[in-house]
Amino acid sequence: MSESTTPAGLLIDRVSKDLAGRTIVDDMQLEVRAGELTCLLGPSGCGKTTTLRMVGGFLQPDAGAILIDGVDVSRLAPEKRPTAMVFQNYALWPHMSVFKNVSFGLRLRRLPRREIRDRVEQVLELVGLTHHMNSFPAQISGGEQQRVALARALVLEPKVLLLDEPLSNLDAKLRVRVREDIREIQQRVGITTVFVTHDQDEALSISDRIAVMSGGRVEQYADPTTLYREPATHFVASFVGAMNFYTGTVADGAVEIAGGVRVPCEGARRNGGAPVEIGVRPEDVMVSTAGDGAEAHVLREIPRGHYKELVMQLGEAEVRAFVGPEVSTSERQRVRFARAVVYAEGVLRPSTEPAPLR
Amino acid sequence: MVLPPVAVVAVFIGFPVGAAIAYTLGKTGGPNSTIALIAQRQHVAKHGVTFAAYREVLGNAHVRGDLWATVWVTLLTIAAVVVLSWAIGLYVRLSDTWIARTVSALSVIPLFIPVVIASYAILTFYAAQGFIKTLAYHVGWHSFPTLGYTMWAVVIGEVWVNVPFGVLMMSSGLNSVPNALIEAARDSGASLPQTIRAVLLPMNVIPTVIVATFTGIYVLGSFTVPYLTGPSAPNLMGVSMSQFFQSFNQPQQAEVMAMIVFVLAAGLGTIYVWANMRAAKRASQTS
Numbered sequence: 291m292s293e294s295t296t297p298a299g300l301l302i303d304r305v306s307k308d309l310a311g312r313t314i315v316d317d318m319q320l321e322v323r324a325g326e327l328t329c330l331l332g333p334s335g336c337g338k339t340t341t342l343r344m345v346g347g348f349l350q351p352d353a354g355a356i357l358i359d360g361v362d363v364s365r366l367a368p369e370k371r372p373t374a375m376v377f378q379n380y381a382l383w384p385h386m387s388v389f390k391n392v393s394f395g396l397r398l399r400r401l402p403r404r405e406i407r408d409r410v411e412q413v414l415e416l417v418g419l420t421h422h423m424n425s426f427p428a429q430i431s432g433g434e435q436q437r438v439a440l441a442r443a444l445v446l447e448p449k450v451l452l453l454d455e456p457l458s459n460l461d462a463k464l465r466v467r468v469r470e471d472i473r474e475i476q477q478r479v480g481i482t483t484v485f486v487t488h489d490q491d492e493a494l495s496i497s498d499r500i501a502v503m504s505g506g507r508v509e510q511y512a513d514p515t516t517l518y519r520e521p522a523t524h525f526v527a528s529f530v531g532a533m534n535f536y537t538g539t540v541a542d543g544a545v546e547i548a549g550g551v552r553v554p555c556e557g558a559r560r561n562g563g564a565p566v567e568i569g570v571r572p573e574d575v576m577v578s579t580a581g582d583g584a585e586a587h588v589l590r591e592i593p594r595g596h597y598k599e600l601v602m603q604l605g606e607a608e609v610r611a612f613v614g615p616e617v618s619t620s621e622r623q624r625v626r627f628a629r630a631v632v633y634a635e636g637v638l639r640p641s642t643e644p645a646p647l648r
Numbered sequence: 649m650v651l652p653p654v655a656v657v658a659v660f661i662g663f664p665v666g667a668a669i670a671y672t673l674g675k676t677g678g679p680n681s682t683i684a685l686i687a688q689r690q691h692v693a694k695h696g697v698t699f700a701a702y703r704e705v706l707g708n709a710h711v712r713g714d715l716w717a718t719v720w721v722t723l724l725t726i727a728a729v730v731v732l733s734w735a736i737g738l739y740v741r742l743s744d745t746w747i748a749r750t751v752s753a754l755s756v757i758p759l760f761i762p763v764v765i766a767s768y769a770i771l772t773f774y775a776a777q778g779f780i781k782t783l784a785y786h787v788g789w790h791s792f793p794t795l796g797y798t799m800w801a802v803v804i805g806e807v808w809v810n811v812p813f814g815v816l817m818m819s820s821g822l823n824s825v826p827n828a829l830i831e832a833a834r835d836s837g838a839s840l841p842q843t844i845r846a847v848l849l850p851m852n853v854i855p856t857v858i859v860a861t862f863t864g865i866y867v868l869g870s871f872t873v874p875y876l877t878g879p880s881a882p883n884l885m886g887v888s889m890s891q892f893f894q895s896f897n898q899p900q901q902a903e904v905m906a907m908i909v910f911v912l913a914a915g916l917g918t919i920y921v922w923a924n925m926r927a928a929k930r931a932s933q934t935s
């Protein structure tokens with residue numbers, strides 16, 4: 291995958307892990323380039339935390355190796371690894387002030403006092419918390435605790451930063467702000483980062499690349515745009531973003547779904563004619579009151595603020611469409627698909643569009 | 649609503665304590681008149697109070713020996729119980745093996761064995777013909793000391809009785825420290841001993857103080873263990889107190905000794921209250 295000869299910032303090389311007799315991480319392969327932010331995205335229980343803990347050294351892989359800058363660290367204890375973890379509940383030590391929390395690792399390294407002070411101040415400035423230096427964790431807000439945890443991880447200048455759902459305890463608004471802060475800081479510092487989340491929105495908005503995991507395996511590893519536009523498997527397509535799914539056949543310029551409904555679809559090219567899974571993003575569903583589209587009945591209209599979601603009956607199936615709030619909707623609509631992805635046996639079939647495929 | 653409990657405390661604790669204090673100060677009338685009728689070597693205050701009973705008791709070299717024995721047995725037991733319960737608590741907290749679980753289960757067993765039985769068991773175990781001595785003899789250690797009827801047997805007994813509570817207390821304290829706090833320390837580069845020192849120790853000051861003070865108060869007031877396993881003299885204050893009361897028929901002197909023990913226990917109680925207040929203060933300023 292890497293074109294250059296410089297080693298990856300982090301390489302998870304065919305790692306497996308069994309816990310309590312179950313395979314939790316299954317022959318996982320993942321390469322994170324130096325300075326890159328990779329999200330591990332997947333449903334609960336798919337092995338994200340387990341993977342991260344193996345990178346951090348809290349778990350030993352049963353098979354495979356973990357390499358940082360080309361050096362195998364698989365056998366090193368957590369305190370010997372050039373990694374730093376930000377825990378889900380921040381894990382700040384309640385009996386230590388912010389300064390003490392952040393400086394802990396530096397004090398262990400017996401650095402001169404002056405240097406400790408400087409580095410702590412620097413990193414607290416980076417996360418915007420110099421004024422809370424002498425506060426205790428319980429005296430500051432969740433978002434601030436989060437940034438202290440980040441500062442504590444960054445102050446040691448690790449080679450790899452690991453974050454396990456660092457935002458899940460914050461409210462929705464703060465979550466968006468702090469994730470942008472994290473991304474900004476990560477880019478400024480240029481640190482190789484693995485960010486675990488089960489929130490696709492979070493993953494799509496801050497990652498260089500996203501590894502979608504399912505059942506201990508990586509289903510797809512791609513940049514956010516590719517992942518969204520060309521989900522490699524049915525699982526990825528249904529997990530990332532909303533998607534209408536139909537079983538049907540593909541003809542030239544149209545798809546035919548259950549009940550013999552024929553929906554015009556741009557770029558569709560006949561391919562064998564065997565039944566396949568057809569996925570259409572709601573924003574790729576075009577509605578109009580006239581034209582050659584398939585006929586649909588509006589069942590519900592859900593205002594979403596800056597857009598509207600329409601739920602329509604399309605033959606025997608339902609279709610969801612995102613349309614602008616200005617689109618006037620009558621009960622009868624004509625539906626076309628601007629774009630569809632096709633899966634044969636759960637795997638993307640590169641046939642519906644002439645766009646470059648992997 | 650608070651009146652009934654206050655009344656109960658006043659009648660059943662406050663009043664007898666008040667009467668006892670008055671008696672030690674030479675007030676032999678009123679509620680103390682019955683005991684004053686049969687007591688020997690009584691110091692009576694004609695006007696006001698007299699400290700003659702205190703002077704007599706503290707002037708008695710045997711009692712001073714008992715007091716000294718009580719202090720060092722208490723301190724030694726506290727130290728041993730704190731160290732043992734920390735060691736067992738830490739071991740169970742940090743290693744999740746069946747051995748660890750067995751150790752923690754075994755360590756609370758003394759809780760379910762009556763102290764009398766345990767004391768006799770300890771006695772026979774360490775006696776001149778006991779198991780330990782026999783074992784030592786067989787491996788060629790003929791000079792192995794006999795611990796039965798010495799203060800060492802008392803210390804062993806007190807530790808045996810107090811370790812279960814200590815382990816329960818320390819385990820629950822240590823278990824309330826989330827794993828992530830320990831892992832975060834390791835992640836920052838701390839070795840296991842450094843993690844214990846920087847995270848587990850400061851986060852378990854209160855359970856430690858509770859174990860230390862409760863153990864101390866228990867030992868100060870204990871009777872069965874020192875009576876059954878200890879030497880005739882000097883022995884713990886609890887034992888000599890009962891001798892003065894029953895054998896010598898000197899209730900005033902016995903009550904003076906009780907007051908002295910009470911002052912020692914109150915000292916430990918103060919430490920406990922102080923530690924709790926400090927924790928409460930910290931909790932209120934950090935939340």
Ligand SMILES: Nc1ncnc2c1ncn2[C@@H]1O[C@H](COP(=O)(O)OP(=O)(O)OP(=O)(O)O)[C@@H](O)[C@H]1O
Nearest residue numbers: 309310314332333334335336337338339340341488
């Ligand atoms: N120590 C353990 N012993 C046994 N099973 C475990 C252990 N740790 C995790 N598991 C199991 O491994 C699976 C994956 O756990 P993991 O924590 O990696 O999931 P995750 O992807 O992080 O999920 P979430 O999004 O809920 O945090 C779960 O089914 C979990 O029950």
Ligand SMILES: [Mg+2]
Nearest residue numbers: 338339340454
């Ligand atoms: Mg997890």
